[in-house]
Amino acid sequence: KQWYQRRVRDGVGRAVIQMCKAEGFNTVNIIRDRDNADQVKEELRSIGADAVFTVSERQELEKFCKTNTPQLALNMVGGRETISLLKCLGHGSNLVTYGAMSNSPMSVPFGLMVFKDITLNNYWMTRWTREFAGTSAEGEMFEQIGDRFKSGVLTPTPHEERSFFDYEEAFKRAFQRKQLFVCDRTLSDARVAELV
Numbered sequence: 001k002q003w004y005q006r007r008v009r010d011g012v013g014r015a016v017i018q019m020c021k022a023e024g025f026n027t028v029n030i031i032r033d034r035d036n037a038d039q040v041k042e043e044l045r046s047i048g049a050d051a052v053f054t055v056s057e058r059q060e061l062e063k064f065c066k067t068n069t070p071q072l073a074l075n076m077v078g079g080r081e082t083i084s085l086l087k088c089l090g091h092g093s094n095l096v097t098y099g100a101m102s103n104s105p106m107s108v109p110f111g112l113m114v115f116k117d118i119t120l121n122n123y124w125m126t127r128w129t130r131e132f133a134g135t136s137a138e139g140e141m142f143e144q145i146g147d148r149f150k151s152g153v154l155t156p157t158p159h160e161e162r163s164f165f166d167y168e169e170a171f172k173r174a175f176q177r178k179q180l181f182v183c184d185r186t187l188s189d190a191r192v193a194e195l196v
Contacts, residue, residue, distance in 0.1 A: 018148075018153060027048070058084055069088070071092070
């Protein structure tokens, strides 16, 4: 019951870690090299990550995967680094790509596919939404996600709450951090009275 994923600090990666922990799956996670890598590793472990490596810790990762072989890899980045994902996977495993953040072609050596019998899959949320919008499957998905937030299994990504009236600063910070800007509950600000 091992999962392996890249780009784990965003909302999807954090959700995968938390849901896997709740379901009894272990996660092996890869983050970019950065100055605060140890802090990020600890943050991810605190929400349930079992192992976290930086991209440059390739040898440590491969050694770890020899005794803790993942059967599923989630790949949001694509590009040449996909090879490190494939090398860690066990026989008969799956690689699911759901993004292409590197903007580079994904390299897949045929030997790994043939001799390890790895299956490549893809997922695009927009396509899924088009197919299932308004169906019971969509309702069930949102209900399950909501229940996991209510129970504390899922926690939101770190964020700042700001007033709607501070939208310029909020946009600026969102772009600096490459995070989503969401306007929610902000009209409770006292300045709303001035508009009425």
